[in-house]
Amino acid sequence: MSIEAPPARVDEVVSQALEAHSGSRGALLPILHAVQAELGHVPPSVVPVLADRLNLSTAEVHGVVTFYRDFRTTPPGRVTVRVCRAEACQAVGGQALLEHAVTSLGVARGETTPDGAVTLDEVFCLGNCALGPAVQVGDRLHGRVTPARLDALIGQTRGLGR
Ligand code: FES
Known part of the structure; x- marks a missing residue:
């Protein structure tokens, strides 16, 4: 069984990624990469959070996550x-x-x-x-x-x- 990060850790990582990148245009990709680098995947729970903070629709964020093969939505193995x-x-x-x-x-x-x-x-x-x-x-x-x-x-x- 792969291990999901605790919600508090997910919140912390998302906040840090938003702080680091949200001022720039096209911030979504670097934010997603930062989240995946820290957590090993992009938990589905972050999609609505990022959509809200970046003024995008959840469909747009979800579309980017699923379009790029680099992004995982489940934790990787050891x-x-x-x-x-x-x-x-x-x-x-x-x-x-x-x-x-x-x-x-x-x-x-x-x-x-x-x-x-x-x-x-x-x-x-x-x-x-x-x-x-x-x-x-x-x-x-x-x-x-x-x-x-x-x-x-x-x-x-x-x-x-x-
Ligand atoms: S083609 Fe396989 S390492 Fe470059």
Whole structure:
């Protein structure tokens, strides 16, 4: 189970983001990024708050949150595994690696395993193109990742690896 931030923490983060950005035009995106950077996602409860404070409709704010794939509306797992789907990695098996991860973890892209351990995501270039397929596990970048190695990396993140 992923962990939601307490409402007081959400309020604090939203207030800080509004304070930092609300004076500028086009403030919504930087505010949403700031909220996600702090909380790991954009809780649906912040949509009406931001709409009110930025003089937008809730539909407008909701539309931005759901349009950009970077924004999550649910908390991520303890570790996020990002498989590169950009061209150079696709040429050396990136798509097959992502499909393997979907099967191995039993979740679709963007979803989190039921135990809250791992969120699977795709990314479009990790700057490691010469060593594809590239995968980011948490903060660490890995190159030439095979399906077996990906399973081992995921196992390590769950404390199962050796
Ligand atoms: S294309 Fe995958 S790291 Fe650049």
